[in-house]
Amino acid sequence: MALSTDESGRLADLLTSRVERVTQRWTEVVAGQLRGRLSQAELLRQVQELHRVLVDTLSKGAVDLTAEEATELRAVLVELSRGQARQGFSATETATGVFALKDALLSVMEDDQSAGTLRDYVVFSALVDQMGLFTFESYVRTRESLIADQAEQLLELSTPVVKLWEGVVAVPLVGTLDSARAQVVMERLLQTLVDTGSPYAIIDITGVPAVDTQVAQHILKTVVAARLMGADCIISGIRPQIAQTIVALGIEFGDIATKASLADALRHVLRLTGVEAGRRQPRREA
Amino acid sequence: MERVPILKIGDILLVSIQVDMSDQTAVALQEDLAERIVATGCHGVIIDITALDIVDSFVGRMLSSIASISRVLDAETVVVGMRPAVAITLVELGLSLNGIRTALNVERGMELIAANRYHDDLDEFLDGPDAEPTASP
Amino acid sequence: MTSGVGLGRPQTQAVGSDEDVVRVRQLVRTVAVAAKLSLVDQTKVVTAASELARNTLVYGGGGSVEVAAVDNGRRPGITIVFADSGPGIADLELALTDGYTTGGGLGLGLSGARRLVDEFDIQTAPGQGTRITITKWSR
Structure with missing residues (x-):
């Protein structure tokens, strides 16, 4: 389900006007999941970056993740999941980093009925789902290449002349x-x-x-x-x-x-x- | 057409193949070598293929012919410097280069020829000129 | 058959003389390096190309060779097509047997080349010419 340009504009506005509340709730959910394995500062930096790129992408009028305007967003997601995969976080933990945005959006919209309609929430969350799946795929790709590298190293180790x-x-x-x-x-x-x-x-x-x-x-x-x-x-x-x-x-x-x-x-x-x-x-x- | 140069070093003819040979060049080398063996009276031929990045069945056949021809002319041929990738490919291709003696590098090839000449001479001296050289173990 | 998607434009080399066989080897080497084949695999595919290009010249009376970098989605590779409009091959099974030759060679050209590559496809009939397609994937 793609967003209309109108919807993506509204989401960008929402994220910008409630930036404090969104990043705070977002960070809370992720921190709860990771239980201190990532420092608060590091986590905040990740969330803020993702937030910034997302707002950026939406204001350019991107309607879904495959759009050309979303190139930078995809790059940031790939970077995020690559880092998590290398540090040994699980796939769920990595994807939660993105899915937590839904919680944040929901809490903002519940607090303030004027922020958006139910329909808005559904289309917004569809975009977040896309981002989550994309993160998951990048995570798997990184792990696969890690395994291939290790297999190769093992091969090198096991054949001395x-x-x-x-x-x-x-x-x-x-x-x-x-x-x-x-x-x-x-x-x-x-x-x-x-x-x-x-x-x-x-x-x-x-x-x-x-x-x-x-x-x-x-x-x-x-x-x-x-x-x-x-x-x-x-x-x-x-x-x-x-x-x-x-x-x-x-x-x-x-x-x-x-x-x-x-x-x-x-x-x-x-x-x-x-x-x-x-x-x-x-x-x-x- | 390019021709591969043949150098004479003492009692040995040294051929270092530096170009990607066309089939004609390969055939020409075979003819040139036969002439030079007779003209110089050399008893050893070293063919250095360090620079060859492939040996296909045509070049393989040429190497075999050179070895056979020089044997008839009383000269020993040693092929030196075959690259690992070339050797692996030849095995897969099914080419066994029968009758060709090989060495890792030019130096080892010269040792091989010198050792055999020395022992051949020794055998002739000990057994008389008509005796067949005995097969080694 | 190759299910790969073509990458870039295939390069064609006419085969009408000895020197053209050398050119085919050099062209195949360049593309094989670009397709990230290991040194041994490069050597294998260049050797196979040398054998088949010589066949095109000697038995097919000349023809053309088309070299292309390909990608099957998982790994890159190289595909080469050898085409001639010569007399064709009457008994394919016999021609693919080790040691069988009609040209005074060692009879390793076709059978040996087939062992050196990952995919080997041959289309031929008497009077119809011969078309051989080989593919080598990077490991």
Whole structure:
């Protein structure tokens, strides 16, 4: 339900002439809800800003929230809900910050019958509803992006590539490997090979609870890509039950070196590099 | 058409591909290299693809041909500097670059060629010139 | 098929020579960067475009490539259309098999390119030319 220009003008007048009463009641309702988690001064500042922008928007003749005149109002609402979402307020608490305006309007109109009719109150409150829903949506969007950011950070944390020895890097894989994570691990490992100039990489899967065909596929692709770049991979930490699964699934590790423990793998690499100095090194063919 | 320059450093020919090659340029490089191997008598070829942001099946096939041709001419080819993103893409594309030896960078590539020449010479000396070089483990 | 909404005007590159294939690669790279694709995804889509543009040239006798940035509402991406009015493909299933080739290549062009992108659509018939549409979304 959109306001008429006449109605929006009247609402602006109402809000301006009873500014004290409106902001006071508005602040009271919100403060009751938040129970002191936001300082009085901060709360007052928020309410006053919202009040100012709302009056501004209405005097420009905006008839609803999607109107072009309401751009600044929308921006302030987005900013408000973004701040609340980041500070850990709930969706209800955030939306109440806007819906409390209805209480304020009602009390003003009840005190003074000349301030407006019932019809005015209904159309005004429809606008407040719009604002509340918009706030709620912005809140959800902010939370979603927060969650996405955290998931990404978790991904970064969970895939360290460490330099184990001169020319040897290792990736200790911990936890379930899904497609997205496997891809990150793969890219990180290959980039580290380039950055450190290491011709050997050990992929340790001690911390991987289960290996299925997809996980094996990802590991195999990493090994093949590393070979294309001129580096060799050794897979270590294969537990007995994983070895059984690998065989049962018919996964072929081909000529890829596999070792029981990280220590065995490192010993294997050191032997290879030791051989490199004296005797002919193994031919690396991509 | 652009031509990729071929540098001679000691016993090695170094090709550093710096341009986004058209197919013609790739074919020309293959021909030029064969000629230079014969003309210089070099025993090693290093192809540096650090600057290449993609390797498609055509360039992949060219690299394989160069490796095979130089092997016939008694020179060893090492492809160095493949970027991670390129390697991942090649695996997905299904291109395995069979028979091509690779190294992380030019330095490692030179070590690889030097080590193999040294051992080949040693084998020839120990086993006599007719002996086949034994396959490594 | 792509359900995305077009962003900006698609850019067209005629394919009539070797150098045009290089130009297609450069154009695809520019748009892929603008669509915020990761480095690996850029590399994949440029490689796929290189394979398909070469097919347009070699098998289709030349044609055109249209590159556009798209957005499906959730993420940006890039859509590329390769069109030629060549002889078309008689047995599509066979042409999409790894290692099958009629041109002396490795037979990885079509099948490999399909693995490198998120969406792959091909319309062809003998004598009707070939039209391939590929899309890669940013992750």
